[in-house]
Amino acid sequence: MNRTTLSLIAAAAALAAVTGFAAVNAPAGDDAAAAAKRLPVERTSLLCPEPSTSDLAETTYTAFTPASRASGRAGGAALFPVVKQLTDAPQGGKGKGAKPFLTQKEPGKPVSGEESGAEAPTLIGSADGRLAPGWTAQQTTSVSAGAGRGLHGTNCTAPDTDFWFPGAGTAKGRNDYVHLMNPDDAAAVVDIELYGPGGALKAEVGESIQIQPRSSVPVLLSTLTPKPQANLTMHVTARSGRVAAAVQSSDEALGGDWLPAAADPAPRLVLPGIPKDATSVRLVAFAPGADDADLKVQLASPTGSITPAGHENLHVKSGMTAAVDLGDVTKGEAGSLVLTPTEDSVPVVAALRVTRGKGAKQETAFIPATAPVGDRATVADNRAKGTTLSLTAPDKTTRVKVTASPGTEAGEATSKTYTVKAGTTLAVAPPAPPGLRGSYALTLEPQSDAPVYASRMLEVPENGIPMFTIQSLPDDRGTVEVPRAKQDLEVLQK
Numbered sequence: 001m002n003r004t005t006l007s008l009i010a011a012a013a014a015l016a017a018v019t020g021f022a023a024v025n026a027p028a029g030d031d032a033a034a035a036a037k038r039l040p041v042e043r044t045s046l047l048c049p050e051p052s053t054s055d056l057a058e059t060t061y062t063a064f065t066p067a068s069r070a071s072g073r074a075g076g077a078a079l080f081p082v083v084k085q086l087t088d089a090p091q092g093g094k095g096k097g098a099k100p101f102l103t104q105k106e107p108g109k110p111v112s113g114e115e116s117g118a119e120a121p122t123l124i125g126s127a128d129g130r131l132a133p134g135w136t137a138q139q140t141t142s143v144s145a146g147a148g149r150g151l152h153g154t155n156c157t158a159p160d161t162d163f164w165f166p167g168a169g170t171a172k173g174r175n176d177y178v179h180l181m182n183p184d185d186a187a188a189v190v191d192i193e194l195y196g197p198g199g200a201l202k203a204e205v206g207e208s209i210q211i212q213p214r215s216s217v218p219v220l221l222s223t224l225t226p227k228p229q230a231n232l233t234m235h236v237t238a239r240s241g242r243v244a245a246a247v248q249s250s251d252e253a254l255g256g257d258w259l260p261a262a263a264d265p266a267p268r269l270v271l272p273g274i275p276k277d278a279t280s281v282r283l284v285a286f287a288p289g290a291d292d293a294d295l296k297v298q299l300a301s302p303t304g305s306i307t308p309a310g311h312e313n314l315h316v317k318s319g320m321t322a323a324v325d326l327g328d329v330t331k332g333e334a335g336s337l338v339l340t341p342t343e344d345s346v347p348v349v350a351a352l353r354v355t356r357g358k359g360a361k362q363e364t365a366f367i368p369a370t371a372p373v374g375d376r377a378t379v380a381d382n383r384a385k386g387t388t389l390s391l392t393a394p395d396k397t398t399r400v401k402v403t404a405s406p407g408t409e410a411g412e413a414t415s416k417t418y419t420v421k422a423g424t425t426l427a428v429a430p431p432a433p434p435g436l437r438g439s440y441a442l443t444l445e446p447q448s449d450a451p452v453y454a455s456r457m458l459e460v461p462e463n464g465i466p467m468f469t470i471q472s473l474p475d476d477r478g479t480v481e482v483p484r485a486k487q488d489l490e491v492l493q494k
Contacts, residue, residue, distance in 0.1 A: 038375075038479040040068070040133040047244035048079065048123040048156035049179035049258075050216060051115070051141040054148055059115045059141040061101070062380040064405060064441035065127065066134045067108030068478070075129015077104040079137060079156075081121040082181075082216055107131055110380055110441045112408045122216035123156070124183050134478035136441070138380040140469065143256075144462060147175065150255030150363050151460050152248065153469030155379070158477070159183050159242040163261040165234040166321065167284040167351035167366055168194075170222040173252040176259075177218045178236065181244045182211040188241025194225055195233040195286060199319050201225045211243055221247075231323035233286035233349065236261075254355060255363040257469050262368035265289075265347035269369035272336040273390035273455030273470055274299075274329070276427065279362070280355040281326040283337065285348050287316045293346035295339045300392050302333050305423040314339070316348055334427035336392040336453065339369075356466040365457075365470045372451040373400070374475030377444045379456045382430065386459040386468075389430045389442065393420040396450035403445070404431050408438030420452060444473060 051059040063077060078100040101123055102113045107130055120141075127135035137156035143149045159181075168176050182188045192206035203224040211217050221234070236245045250256035263269065265288055274281060287293040293316040298305045308329050316322040329335070339350060351368040382404070391400055403415040411433030420426045433440050446452050459468035 037481055039482050040478060041480050042132055043126065043128045044132045044135050044158065044477065045126040045183055046135065046137050046156040046158055047181040047183055048137060048139045049154065049181060049246045049248065050122045050218065051120045051139060052143055052148060052152065053118045054143050054146055055117050056145055057117060057120065057141050057143050059120045059139065060112060060381060061123070061137065061139055062110050062112040062408065062439055063102055063104050063135070063137040064110040064378065064380040065104065065107040065131045066376065066378055066443045068133055073129040075127065075131045077125065077127030077131040077135055078102065079123040079125035082124055082214055104131060109406050110408050110439065112439060122181055124214060134376060134378050134476040136378045136380050136476060140381050140458065142460060142467065147252045148250035148256045150257060151458070151467035151469045152257050153458060153471060154246055154258035154260060155471050157244040157246060159244045161238040161242050163236040163245045164265065164349040165236070165247050165259055166262055166286050166349050167259055167353055168221060168232040168234045168247055169230050170225055170232065171228050171230040174249065176221045176247055176249045178221060178234065178245060178247045179216055179218050180209065180211050181216045182213060182241060183244070184241055185213050186241055187212050188243050189239045190243055191237050191239055192219065192224060193235040195319060195321050196229045197231065197321055231284050231321050233284070233321045251364065253362065255465070257365040259351065259366040260368050260472070262349045262351050263371045265349050267341045267345035267347055269339040269348065269350050270336060270392060270394055270453040271350065271352050271367045271369050272392045272425065272453040272472065273367055273457060274335050274337065274352065274354060275356060275457060276330055276332055276334040277356055278330050278354050279328055279358060281329050282323060282353040283314070283326055283350065284321060284323045284353070285314060285316045285350040286321050287318050287346055287348045289347055290318055291344070291346050292317050293348045294342045295348065296342050298338045299329060300336045300338055300394060300423055300425045302424055302426065305338070313342060334390060334425055336390065336425045338394050354470070356468060361465050363466050363468060365468055367455065367470050368472060370453060370472035371474040373444050373446055373454050373473060376476055376478055377454060377473035378441060378476040379471055379473055380441045381439045381458065382442055382456065383439055383458065384432050384436055387430060388427055388457040390425055390427045390455045390457070391418060391420045392425045392453045393422055393450060395422060397422045398450040398452050399447040400452055401445045401447055402430055403443045404433050405441040405443070407433055407436040407440045410438070411436035411440060417447065
């Protein structure tokens with residue numbers, strides 16, 4: 001048996017493991033095979049970083065799987081605290097004495113848990129069966145005082161091998177930590193590369209960082225470069241194994257939040273959900289290839305696309321981080337930034353650092369470039385007050401069905417469909433479940449093929465500080481594309 005045949009068989013086995021019941025029980029026939037190109041996933045995993053080292057931190061975790069028509073076994077979902085160096089611990093730290101922090105038994109209803117102080121751990125979780133498609137977990141931490149004060153929110157992330165973080169920094173008064181989390185049984189080896197305005201920064205201590213099985217390692221970025229840098233792009237790659245990565249940024253003057261990984265490098269980028277009252281917006285971009293990038297900068301406002309005065313274009317030199325302060329670019333109206341190539345297409349990554357408030361009452365959050373909603377997107381931990389949903393249709397008018405789940409304690413699901421006009425951003429308070437108690441989840445389903453981008457802002461003001469966090473809403477990975485058996489056989493015969 002040759003290597004090609006072995007590889008195809010291995011790939012088929014992996015797909016069967018992912019799609020499970022749906023793949024095995026797909027009906028025969030050409031029509032059924034064509035319809036089976038996308039099937040519900042049968043297992044997924046997520047990792048939530050250590051929330052805070054502050055004794056004043058209050059953290060809420062919320063998990064949710066959208067209700068769907070997916071068949072298969074009931075399954076389950078749980079988040080477990082990281083357990084280090086336990087040889088008898090199975091996946092997720094479920095070894096002797098380990099108890100789940102949060103469990104979910106049925107799709108369609110969110111569950112939540114809370115943790116206080118600096119002892120909240122990194123969480124590793126998995127979902128299978130009917131709870132796997134679109135399983136989402138949100139971590140929201142409120143810190144009332146100190147250098148990291150603010151609302152720190154992040155979607156718990158799936159493990160991968162490659163992450164880009166434009167918008168990181170090591171300036172005076174700022175502490176950025178990248179949290180590297182390994183969910184697997186074997187150690188992972190990770191490299192960290194930093195790029196400033198002048199190009200790559202040499203930092204040998206960022207090479208071959210070992211992450212032990214089912215453990216988390218926080219790395220302070222200022223230890224990787226001798227000189228403070230206000231604007232950095234960080235590239236995290238796993239040379240062996242896989243990890244989840246997220247950056248927690250704290251600023252003595254501007255508060256802090258989580259900086260999620262940006263979408264993969266692409267010629268065109270959308271950064272959705274700049275709040276209408278943003279007092280400052282900084283754009284950070286990086287071109288990882290061999291060529292420079294020239295980008296047209298546009299703001300998708302509630303009434304149409306406009307070009308910010310004085311910031312019509314952005315030149316990004318290859319291998320160098322470019323940053324530009326856009327000021328109060330939204331001018332009192334919510335919007336989203338759209339970056340398009342002016343000439344040749346060159347892949348770039350980008351993120352925004354958004355500031356609200358003034359003087360000593362400022363607070364920041366990050367908006368990375370994100371992938372479109374796709375088939376469906378999901379976000380948990382929405383509140384009765386302070387939740388804003390932003391929808392952007394850069395190309396064509398589209399409609400999006402938004403479903404609010406029941407609350408974690410009480411409430412009934414409800415839905416509403418919004419029309420987003422071409423070239424605009426629609427910012428709305430989403431429909432809250434009637435009789436809501438606790439928090440709820442939102443599920444977005446586009447009603448056409450036109451791409452739509454989305455983000456959710458959660459604001460919890462405290463002591464006059466506009467504490468807030470923004471999470472983008474890409475596709476929730478509820479389905480996986482499966483090659484048709486006929487196509488596989490044709491490859492095997494060649």
